[in-house]
Amino acid sequence: MVPQPPALTLTGSFMVGTGSDLSEVRATIDVVPRWDDAPMVGRASELAHLLARLDRAASGRTSSVVLAGDAGVGKTRLLDELTARAAARGVRVLLGHCVDLGDVGLPYLPFVDLLRPVAADPELVPAAASNPVLAALLAGQPVSSLPVLPVTEGRDLSRPLPHRAAPQPVDDGRLQLFESVAGLICELASSTPLLIVLEDVHWADRSSRDLLRYLLARLVDVPVAVVASYRADDLHRRHPLRPLLAELVRLPGVERLELAPLPDSEVGTLVRRLAAGAGSLPESTVEDVVARAEGNAFYAEELLAAGLHGEALPLGLTDVLLARVEQRSPAAQQVLRTAAVAGRRVRHELVAAVGELGGGELEEALAEAVHHHLLVVSDDGYRFRHALLREAVLADLLPGERVRLHAAIATYLAREPGAGTAAERAHHARESNDLPGALSASLEAATAACCVGAPAEQLQYLEAVLALWSAVPDAAERAGRDQVALLLETAAAARMVGELHRAVALLRSALDLLGTDADPVTRARVHYTLAQAMVRVEDLTGAHRESSAAMALVPADPPSEVRTWAAATHARMAYSLMLVDEGDAAAEEALTAADALGLDSAWSDTAVSQVRSRQDTDAAAVQRRLDEALMRASRSGDVDVEMRVLFNRATFAFEDGRIAESLDWTRRATSRARELGMEWSFYPAELRHLQVTALYMLGHWDESLAEADLLARVPEMAAHVRAAGLLVQVGRGDAEAQQRLAWARELIPRLNAHVLLSLVTAAAEIDLAAWAGDAEAAVRIATDTSRRLQLLWESDHLGVLRLVASALHPVADAAVAARLLGDTGAARRWTATGEPLVDIARSAVAGFREQVGEMGVEGTAWLARVEAETARLRGDATTELWRAAVEAFGFGHVYEEARSRWRLAEALLACDDRAGAAEQAGLAHEVAVRLGAVPLRTALEALSRRGRLDVGGVRTVDVSAVMTPREAEVLRLLAQGRTNRQIGAELYISEKTASVHVSNILAKLGANGRTEAVAIAAQRGMLV
Template sequence: METRSVSPVFVGRADELATLNDALAGAAAAEPQALLLGGEAGVGKTRLVEEFATAAARRGAVVAVGGCVEIGADGLPFAPFSTALRALRDALPEEFAAAAAGQEEELARLLPDLGEAAVGRHGEQGLARLFELTARLLERVAAGHTVVLVLEDLHWADASTRHLLAYLFRTLRAGRLLVLATYRSDDIHRRHPLRPLLAELDRLRTVRRIELARFTREEAGRQIAGILAAEPDPAQVDEIYERSDGNAFFIEELAVAACEGNRTGLTDSLRDLLLVRVEALPESAQRVARIVAEGGSTVEYRLIAAVAQLTEDDLIEALRAAVGANILTVTRAGDGYRFRHSLVREAVADDLLPGERSRLNRRCAEALEAEPGLVPADARVMRLASYWYHAHDAAKALPAVLAAAVVARRRHAYTEQLGLLERAMELWDGAPEEVRSALRPADCTEAYPPCGCDPATTPLRYLDLMAEAAVAGRFGGERERALKITKRALRLLDDEPDPLRAAWFWAQRSRLVQAQARGDGRQELATAQDLVRGLPPSEVHAEVLALAANWSMLHRPGPEAVAAAERAVEYARMVGARDIELHARLTLGGLKVDSGDTETGLAEMGQVLADTLAEGAHNVAGRAYVNLPSEMQAVGRDREAAAILREGIAFTRKYGLLDSEAWAWGNLSDALYSTGQWQEAAEAAVYAARVGHSAKPRGAGALKLAHLALARGDVAEAGRQLATARACFGTHDLVAQSSLPLARIALGIAAAEGRIDDARAELLKALDAGFPPGSHRYGWPLLLAAATAEADARTLPAAGPERAGILDRLAGAVRKLTTGAPLWGAYDHWTRAELLRAEGTDTADTWSPVVTAFECLDRPYDLARVRHRLAAALLAEGGDDERDRAVELLRLAAAVAAHLDARPLADAAARLAQRARLTLTGAAGRAADPADPAAALGLTNRERDVLGLVAAGRTNRQIAEELFISPKTASVHVSNILGKLGVSGRGEAAAVAHRLGLFVAGTLAAGTRG
């Protein structure tokens, strides 16, 4: 009977294949698709992907496949992307070259075939830029062709691969691209590093997840029939199905073993099941299988030949036997071999004796050292480090592992670099002294603290490894591991005092503690400051002072923070630390703005931005693009800030500064909200919540979405976004720029739900904490929200006896808060008016100055709210003139509310009009006349007057003078008129009015006034 170890018949998987084909259709329609395919080992993931890939290729798609390499912490970073991009370049050489043009040096970190990788700044921004370039490369290549990018065996993915995949799934927005990643679900234990990524991707609506189940008995029977090329005996199917539990690979192995008479050699042990066919091979083939098992996921033919030490004929026969038995398979490129199933490789490797494993790794290393060309150049250093490490030869392994760590750092694979440095620390004591003394810091580290020694001639110290590892952990997101390393380093420095190194480690610890939300980092920074106090100026000293100044700006702004920033600038200049100087100057400028010296501070920050752009200090420029417009927003210059923020977003995206980009999106959302562009503000907030690596900028994005949801009346959504923001910000290091907006939203939600006591509790917590200098931009909205809540609750029984005390505390806070800019002066008037409304003593004279103050500002929603308040006060006074003015104000407020979808304001305006028996679409107190063309168009009386003057050729200023309104109000009227008439300009508006007969001898035909 003819047997095949793989069934030629594709069994089952109809639903899964349909899902993949639907995704392919979506990709072909220029809607990028992202899918995760999971299932236990041997369940049939690879076969499903092969079937899909074949069908996709028939439909014209380009399929590029890359697999993760299972070598461990020292595995080749980005291996599946390197392989897939190489396949993509081979399939579409011209398109790939055009898409990569100008970025070859950067992309060479992923695909070394493109040339020598660029040597430049390292850090989070370098890694982020690489991610952004990769995403844009794929989008460009997929612009004209449907591309299927398959990344197999994600359970073996290195951290850099996981981070890049997560970035692609979050940010791909264009191109005919489908990204499909597979993983073994049974390998994903509770602490597996892939588990957090899967949880994150599950929350993305754009990612579809497919889980492959085991075969049913009927499907198992069809698979066995395909393998045997005949209908199997039902009893045999029952036995195989029972023992395989429906696992497709086990079914294959059991079916072939049964036909070959190996039934008695099998046990219930999985290991025996996997090894039985290997043990049936000739001894030479088994020897080759052991070399391939230990040599890596894929092993080159020439390396196998060098290690096996067989004659060429014997080696070929051994490989033929292993391939013929479907144990090994030839790689796609035809230059190496791999196990057909990784489970078999694992079983063979586990079956090796300890000494046997060490000897095989030593032979691989020696062969590779003797002839480096045995493996691809981009894998050589990593493979050599792995072989020597597993050979347990510390003298050879230490320099090899450190060389691999350098490669990982240059490729921005910081988690892999950290793992390699941890191996180096493990090997340190076991390596001979002459090996250690030959190593230099400049050869293998970049992050060691400056200590007055020459890194090119001074021997490498164990502390240098720890310093590099701490920075790699911070950049790679492994902050808990980095914290442990700094703790161990500081313990060592207790025994060998070195103030500069100790200060450097304490400064790193401060950063890590804040990033992990384990504290505010102040104690660690204070320790670092104590250590450098009295020492000669140094780069460490300047960095500590700059960090302290930045900490004070966020936590305790004031004269001491300014002094620290000035000292940091001075020290940085003395030692030539330009980046530190620019950071400190940026902090100093922000502190000056917060202290009231607005123009000086903004000028300094603007100069820093110009300097960083001129000097290529991209990291500082990214921060300047966030901080400068933020300080402009602090004084109400939102429209100017928005222009700089848009420029900053383009810059930070270009250079891969993801956290800076996220902060810029958040600030842009604020600016767009203020200027009445709420849809764009929501989109910017979504980007802020999605783009950043760190939690806090994502929390800021969620906070903006909560603010918008509350203003639009979606209290439930506001609550969900508030919870997300709180989780991102944590509770250990809440500064005013996050704690006060969080309190404002929580207070607003409580007030909207009628929980006045909870609203007061939020206010009291904020009042007890106080408002540091510079926090007025966050304090005023909170005080206003609290005063508004008290005014709205004035008639409720829940007002309670504590109401008077709350109002007194609010009034006291209002008197103390800064009003140094027109915007905050207007908020001062508004909040005081709400406090009078809370006491029932507000009048039209209370609200008229508030409206006047906001008419001079570019904040349409705020203006609509205070107009609504003035209208209510006018209606309460009851005169005819007041009634006409109230109608006009309510119409304007309702129009803005409708445009912004601000439902609470729209409902409030409608209720007020209903109580006063007003019709907002017609003249005061009467229904709109359907025969009146102006009324049919929804024009108010005031808009009729304005339209007449527009038709007469008046400018906004002339209209304002004739109608005794402000130019800003005239502009709003003109905009509303153009919208209602459906025209784009003033001339078209006049033409439409004349065509409809709205004018008679220069006046409106109906409803004219005065």
């Protein structure tokens, strides 16, 4: 028998005064249904399913369920039953609740809630007390080890949060926090199986959602079950939980369980059981309750409670809920109104301070609310039994009373140290129309969010400040900056979390606010900052226009910081549009001025732009230049420029075919970005994408896919990072690739200019179509995407080479199959279908060489693949071209090298070089097995059977064991596309006899037609 774990949830009685006091109160209250003690009705299958998942977790395999249902449908009752059963089985239970705090939530609140019992008992997990990140989190304090660093291109653009007057905390990044929580959970589960229940995740803040996704992906083989519930009817189209749910249900071990409304018969049973202690209940009342409840257990309970107290049944649920409230004493109603304004959960001290009731009167009111099942005791106060009850009470408040209560709560929170967070104070100040207080508290909340590594919440609080700005006369004094500075700061925060389009909009607002008569230096700063944001959303022309405007506003002489950054930015934009002379002039000015003024970050940024524009520069000189740029950027403290230099170090190595070296640079950079809490800003996201790609190319597929899915939600402009995981999924033949493809396809129209997202999605779609033999789809996708890329990239669009090479694969297959069957018309049609793709590839190469220069190693490899596939398409699968493709991909692209070996083995087999074919197929098969590349492995094994090659222990079928000698001859002629009349003539038998042999062959192979029979025989190696 498993020993009973220590109680981690408060399940005992609520004590008021002494035990005798409580007994007297219970003795005097009316007879009401015991909701919490009533047997559960109608959820046997769902409970059994959850218990099965709990048993799976107890056996050491992590199991997770996302529980969905409308408000009041019975999620909480089901979870109460589950936790009770779990405790009875010796499972430790941790409960966490999400709270509705309006537009933004308190970072990590549900996890602080569920881990609070751990903090209260340090003997449970001794390591937690020594972990400063966990200690700060469990104490409800900011994680003080997270650094606050500049997030703008130039050091003078705006002040970071917290502003300069505040102390600068150090920030280890969210990943350390996430890993610490995961480690704590694993340590807890090491002694006793663990059940984690998170309720109402539709109210979860973004950071909590990210942590939940991370834990569900991270916890695999530990005895932990996780159940997260949410209101399905709250999830509107743009609800932030929707994309997270789409990701969660694709994780191994995670499933979604829908809690549907109860059937009328079950609602009737529930009503009768609840009313059993209150005497006979007219059937008409039962029918009335069932009809009004519409399958919602909570509605039924509340309707019944109203009826049992002699209340007229209301016309709507709100009336029913309020009818129960109105039966209580004025003091109890006052407590409920205070609690409703405070939130779903309220601390005892707050009720006592705000409720205007004396000690004894307050205790009696609370006991009345608890005993009549309006409030439920929690570990540090009370919560409404159901959120709908709180909402009904809140809706019934008069506007003046609501404002007064919010004001009282805000005053209490401000007066009592540690009583509440800045986020709570901001919420209550805003709702009490204390807009100055809301503004100040929102600024403080933004600082706190920054300190705990919650950049998304930081952005939301800053935007709340902007929304309040015009309504607060002394906003600038309170904020310590003017509105333009705050807009720049908010735009920088938006860029920090990868919300690039939002950053552009904020910067445009700053320009509009400044007007044409404002200080030219300030306007120039905003113009070039806007240019830096616009280039990252692929608006190169607009970015060049903004950098030009910045240059026109500030003179070059004398040199100044603003002019230097304007010139550095303009050089970059000019180079992007191939305006080399204009770029060179701006770059020389920026480098000279940066040296004169000691602006290392501007110098580094310009040096990178200059290096990128010169394709023929000596590699050693490039490396020295980038080394100096990295040194200067690090010295300057400008992390965004530092990330740009690191990205280019990784990119140059990648383009030169030094994939392992590139991976070293990306790992260094992404680790640094995590430390700085800026992992989804532009360059860290690009570095993450490059890292996912490099891991994929080197054959580290598990790590590549894990890196693509490291955190829960990526900004839309970083969607290509997650989409890059498609390459592994398609390569493995993973059925879940279709779900990720659907997600990516939905994003592409919204992100019209996102080249990398389009490219990686199309590449995956083409490969998927190719392995399915859908040549028409592959051609359509390749053609459409190539046209799109040529519009977006005026010169450098070599990405089409990959699309063309991949699309030629199934087209050439179709042409080869047609020739095998002697269908010359079909062969000509498929050849004609593939030729336009070849033209697209050659046009892209010619344009690149004319405008840019020689291609890198990857482009050269894909061109070699195009040439080899083109020859196969035309019926000339030469071994030399496929050897060239194998050698070209040998720079480090493990999978594509193996695919080229597969085709080389085919070509060698066609030349009757069986030993060479076996060698190449064997090398490719070894890679396919190691990577788990099922489609490639299947193709190689089919080739091995067809060619009777000794590869990977693949068994071939001896045709003589299946066919008679005559049937084998007929099969050979079938494969050549002969008709029955032609077979009979060649074998000197009648057409009728030939027909009988063909029928026998179809029956033995289980084929429905001649073409299918030939395909099956070829796959089994029966055609010699």
